[in-house]
Amino acid sequence: MGTRPVSAPALDTVLTGLAQDEATGSLRVGKEGTVYLVRGRVSYVDCAATPGVEELLCGSGRIGAAGIRHARQEAGPGGDGGALLVSRGVLSRGELEFCVLSATLDAAFFLLTPRTLRTRFRAGDAHWLGVHWFFDVPGLLRECARRRARLERAWPSAELDARPVTPLRRIPGTHALLTRLQWELLLAADSAATPVELARRLGHPAYSTLLAVRELAAAGLLATAPAAARTAPDEQPHEQPDKQPDKQLGEQQAALPRRTPRPPTAPVADAVTDVKLLLRVRDALEAL
């Protein structure tokens, strides 16, 4: 129920204002990232949580970290590092544009969530790659919202977004159809790394990774919390994570709430105990 401090306007308000002023420069958002604008349009966004163009290029094996550093130094402030990389044959112009577009959307998705954060604008500041693609601010915010809706459609729970990715040891059906990214994810998942950490490790955009994780969850291939709340008609996988000790017993309890839970003992054993008890009672009575 908190009221927003008047001094710090919401992030989208700040961006919309810069777009209207046709501002050129960089907007630092908290400690998490930066939005670069050219005449009111967004040319690049970087975010600490997502791999930038540099990481994507290194991850694809096209260029090493040292190569990136050299290109960056050579381009200098206000230079066109992207054009330099293209002229060196690291990637094609189409790939560079797609790379910038992809990294920008990925960073925007995580950075430009509806919230209030301290921002600082530096007029005239530019990204070392230069300008290779534009987004208008409303379009960028709309695309972020569309991507959020897309995630919800794939699997309507944020449960696995920040948890370590844990594949099931045995799949629920007889076969599974995987995309390339899903395959890479399942191989890299070590039950310790979260989707965003895996994205960085594999050199894929964080959003694509998040989407792949949700799709894997929807296909029933990942360990999730007890699925009782969801109405999944498919049969549940038999191997559940450890924190779900005995699903069968749990369901029984829910159906018959008044019966006190007790360890399941076989009726034969009960009968034997009863006979022994009766014999002891009889012996005792006879002894009187």
Added chain:
Amino acid sequence: MIGIEDCLSEAMSIPGALGAILVDHTSGMPVAAKGIADPGRAAAGLSGAYRATLDGVATASEETSLRVEDVIVTTGTSYHLVRPMEMMFDGPLLLCVRLDVERANLALARLRLRAITNELVAS
């Protein structure tokens, strides 16, 4: 070597082309479009059609790993050509063209589309 905008212009220069759109398949986002009334809807539809085709063909196919060159759908009035391009870290990116069935030459259009996508991602 061409960029994203040029690639769409080139696709529109294929004889009989009515509209062209570049779709990011993973997110279902229209990257750029020409001659398409509602790029958002077209991107979602084409991305869905490509996914369904891929899944269906993968299930039906005897091949152990499948690579789709292009998808052709013929309707009463037009051809829809969808050509996937594997990008280096994400993808694929789909180049989709709608062609007038009366004016277009399907074989030629396929060849042109292949040449355009090769130029876009060639380094």
